[in-house]
Structure formats: structure tokens, C-alpha cells
Amino acid sequence: MQVTETLNEGLKRGYTITVTAAELDAKVEEKLKEAQPTVEMKGFRKGKVPMALLRKQYGQRLMGESMQEAIDGALSKHLEESGDRPAAQPEMKMTNEDWKEGDDVAVEVSYEKLPEIAETDFSKIKLERLVVKADEDSVKEALDNLASSPQAVTYEAKKTQAKKDDQVVLDFVGKVDGEAFEGGAAEDYPLVIGSNSFIPGFEDGLLKVKAGEEKDIEVTFPEDYQAENLAGKKAVFTCTIKEVKAPKAPELDDELAKKFGAEDLEGLKAQITERLEAEYTGASRAVAKRALLDELDKVVSFDLPESLVTAEANQIAHQLWHEENPEVEGHDHPEIEPTDEHKKLAERRVKLGLLLADIGQKADVKVTDQEMTQAIMNQARQYPGQERQFFEFVQQNAQFRQQLQAPMFEDKVVDHIFEKAAVTDKEVSKDDLQKAVEKLEEE
Incomplete structure (x- = not known):
């Protein structure tokens, strides 16, 4: 087996790997001898099949395996000896495409190797690390944000009209073409105007309502609405307003x-x-x-x-x-x-x-x-x-x-x-x- 360098330019490397016909034949022979004791064939006892018959039956397949193993082994040995680490899978191409049994095998191999990188003296690298302390104002701002979050806000009943961020407690029944549909009704539902938790147009329809009122709100379901039977259809929701409540920020206390x-x-x-x-x-x-x-x-x-x-x-x-x-x-x-x-x-x-x-x-x-x-x-x-x-x-x-x-x-x-x-x-x-x-x- 011979490895000949054909390219050495920067990180690029090229080689021709030649495996002689004799080497291939010896490798096939070795595989046949290894398999012979376990082979069974009609007319022969197990392990007693003649080598010539084994070669005729399995030689071609083993030739391909031997060829691949020889080339892979030669490349692995070369990489181990040279210390090269290919940046990507090496490209391999058989040059004698008209190869037939009894010929040598020649394969071109090319790759780019990973570069040798010199040691860096990190102590010479000067860096600045920004340090920020959480001051009282930042903590107070975060507390205020928590106090205004849905988890903390409470609501108090009011007599004036509903506006954005108010909570409206209502009963509603939705109908399409005059028929109620599944999932379109609720009682004592607490809805915050501006939460965008209902389909577009519904919450806007609750602006300026007062407790005790009844109101029909007309909306159109989006074309991509998850319930296909409602997608793109017009609906009327009959709403009974139970309460209108204003948000009340909690005290910044232990509670x-x-x-x-x-x-x-x-x-x-x-x-x-x-x-x-x-x-x-x-x-x-x-x-x-x-x-x-x-x-x-x-x-x-x-x-x-x-x-x-x-x-x-x-x-x-x-x-x-x-x-x-x-x-x-x-x-x-x-x-x-x-x-x-x-x-x-x-x-x-x-x-x-x-x-x-x-x-x-x-x-x-x-x-x-x-x-x-x-x-x-x-x-x-x-x-x-x-x-x-x-x-x-x-x-x-x-x-x-x-x-x-x-x-x-x-x-x-x-x-x-x-x-x-x-x-x-x-x-x-x-x-x-x-x-x-x-x-x-x-x-």
C-alpha cells in the first residue's frame, strides 16, 4: 500500500492511496479463512467447503469490503502519523474507474486540515466588567409593576360607565343566524376590557355600559378562528351587565x-x-x-x-x-x-x-x-x-x-x-x- 502526497498548499492536502492487487487478494483470502469454519454449503460438511468454492461464492462481495477497509485503514494511519485533523469529511474518488479484479486500486483523497493554533496569553487581555447594583428606585419600580399585574389587582364596584381596564361581570349568549352555538354562553363572567381575551370587537362593545344594562354586541369571527364552523361568520352576543368594577392597585404591604x-x-x-x-x-x-x-x-x-x-x-x-x-x-x-x-x-x-x-x-x-x-x-x-x-x-x-x-x-x-x-x-x-x-x- 502506498500513500503519495499530491497537494500541500496552506491547509489543503491531497494524496493518492494505491492498494496493490496482491494486498487486496491477501485481505480477501484472510476473510475467507476466517469465515470458512462457520460456512455450510450443500454437499459439504460445516467448515469443510473448499476455498476455491468459497472464493467463487463470496469473493466479489468480500473484495468490495476489503477494498473499503484497506483505503479507510490507509487514511486513518496517515492521519494518525501526520496529526492532521480534517475540517470536514475527506473527499475520496477512485481514479481507475475501469478497475477489474487483478488490478491495483488507486484513490484520490483530498481535505482541508484544521489549523495549528498557537497558545494565547490570556493575562494580556484586558477587559472591563460592568457592575450594576439594584438601587431603591429600581426595586420600587419592580414593586409597582407587581402591584399593577393581574395577579395583584383587585376590583371595586362602581356606578359609572365602563372604560378600558375596568372589569365587567356579565352573562352572555352568542348566536349565529339566530341559533345559539356551543361555547358561546356564560354566566357571571368577569371580563377586563382591554385584555384581548375575547374575539376582536367584543370588548370594545362593552365600553360605556353600566350595571343593570342589556346590550347586543355584533362581532365577526376571524377567518382563521379555531372552530371552523364559526370562522368568518357574524354573531350577536346578548349581554346582561351584572357589575362594572374599577381596578384598585393594592397597598405595598405584607399582604x-x-x-x-x-x-x-x-x-x-x-x-x-x-x-x-x-x-x-x-x-x-x-x-x-x-x-x-x-x-x-x-x-x-x-x-x-x-x-x-x-x-x-x-x-x-x-x-x-x-x-x-x-x-x-x-x-x-x-x-x-x-x-x-x-x-x-x-x-x-x-x-x-x-x-x-x-x-x-x-x-x-x-x-x-x-x-x-x-x-x-x-x-x-x-x-x-x-x-x-x-x-x-x-x-x-x-x-x-x-x-x-x-x-x-x-x-x-x-x-x-x-x-x-x-x-x-x-x-x-x-x-x-x-x-x-x-x-x-x-x-
């Missing part, structure tokens, strides 16, 4: 705190402070991570596999095209050509992806089974009642598991670099942090 699971108001404030500072920390980390990636992009340089950059640029262009043309769901569209901007972004993504992977490998960064399980459980909560089916889907879908694992691995690598970089904390206002986050979203 309010208990509605949100705290023992008292001070406990609720402590929970809010902790939640706000966790949000600020998350936003600050996102800003610091972008700054770190920008710095790594600047200070680290190495050759990039063209195939990875091209694939990433095509994916970026394709994704952005669909975002601009949401009405096109499939792939029946003109060919999308990546722009220079797409290619530049692709180069950054490929570069940083390879760099973080290399740093993580050298630092032995791993996502643990426990961390993966927790991530899967977090995802499963998005499918209430279907958790079991989701877990089965994850077990059978390696690509999905990889999609879950990749950002977790990246974050662990980033944390590893943060520990070694020169990071200084800078206390700023909530508004300053918000501006920094908005700047990220603009880029």
Missing part, C-alpha cells in the same frame, strides 16, 4: 408580598433585589463576552479552512434572506449569493469557533452529564404534558444534543478565559448597562 410567595414586604424586596442583580449580571456578562470575542478576533491569527468559511457564509446569507422574505417557507427560491459582508462575518465565526474549541480542548473543558441533563429538563419545561416524548426525541437525536451542548461548552470556555484575563469591575448605572446591551443588538 401583597404573600401573593407572590414571600413572607413579608421586606422578603419580597430581597427577592426582587436578587432577581434584578441576576439580570444585571447576565447582561453584563453578555457585554463582557462580546468584548472578549472582539479582542480574541484582533489578537489571534491563523489560516482558516476555506470550506468551513464558504459553508458558514452560505448559511448566513440563506438565513438572512429568509428573515427578509418570511413568506417563503421552503427552499424554492433563487440561488442566494453571499456578499462580502456575509463572508467577513463567516470568517469571524469560523475563526472564533475553532479558537474556542482549541482552547477548550487544551484546558480539558467538558460539559458534564449532569449539566446536559439539567439543560434537557429546562428545554422539556417548554412542552408541558409532552415531557416524555421530548426526552425520547433528545435520546434519538444526536444533532439536537450537540445543539444544546455547543453553547454550554462555549460559555464554559469563555469563563475559563475570564479567570485568566485581566478583568476589572466598573460600577455603572442601569441605563449605562442598557445602552451597552442595545449597542450589542445593533452590531
